[in-house]
Amino acid sequence: MNDLDLRTALHRDADLVGEPAADLLDQLVRRRSQQRRQRGVLIGAVAAVVVIAAGIPVGASLMTRSDGGPATQTVEPTPPSVSSSAPTPSIAVIPPPSAAPSASSEAPETRAQATTPAVNPNPPCDWTAIGAALPADTATDTYELYIGDGELCDGPWAAAGFTWVHTFDDGQQHPDGQAGIFHYVGGTWLFLDRYSDSSVCDNPDIPRDVWERGCNVD
């Protein structure tokens, strides 16, 4: 089969799809308003989490002020909504920072202090840790950061190229170069898959240099 035959076959098969829906624009309008609604719900949920998180230290300080009162003398009756939910997120969200290990057995004030290091404006630009954030290898696909190709860190953001190698059924391997964006959150570098979620690159927090390296490539 020559190139022309192949091209003809592709054109013939492509025509099998027919015409787009007559109400394509209306469908786009509906999807867009649906997306807006979902975004509104998401923003509301984030706002709620922020309000709850902000309320935890207040609640904790109120609890310490009531020392000596009947409520703190008996340990068990502490309302589950306060005792179980309040400390857990703050400890879980704070991963490695140095103050964290002692936080679990400390008083509420110490826990409140421990939340501070989670927002680290200048995390270590550790390419081993950044590379570890790439998707886990599978039987057919491997992912590896390549160094020496203009990778860079800027505050809690980093960008670098990585190689995605796909192995075919016949054992042949195909390497593919891609650009990756990484974000340092809660003491860990996270890989933001801009191929799965194109809105990753719409984030205005991404520094210009990182955006140029990781997003402005296709």
Added chain:
Amino acid sequence: VGREFDDEFAEFVTKWSPALLRVAFLLTSDRGEAEDLLQTALLKTSRHWSRLADREAAYAYVRRVLVTTHTSWRRRRRVHEVLLDSLPERATSEPAAIEVGRALQALEQLPPRMRAVVVLRCYEGLSEAETAEALGCSLGSVKSQASRGLARLRELLAQPDTTILAQEGAR
């Protein structure tokens, strides 16, 4: 519609969506998925429409979004496929297998990136450089994928029809 979208964008959708849907169909082999892909790409484009200075290049822009979105969809789905011991019955693709042509069946055998290269080079008629630009990868990568993809496609098309379907079912 006019208020929701820029008039020019609406005009663009009307004019170019048939051609874009064909590209989406070659990438997905499924009409429903192709429509979903096209809508997703158009919605992504609509968000940046006012910043698209070169309206004549808009088709190429949407096509690029189409391809990158599809690649990411496939990558995400493949992860799920790997997690399964064996694939469930291909009930959903049965109607498509009857309807679609052989070239489409053969295309289904290629990995997403390679398939995109073949579609852009062979169907859309892009040069290697244009394909590399559209996919955000190197010229060398396009060359190797195009050559390997076309060879594989020819090999598959040389086989009897049932062989392709059997291989597809075995995936």
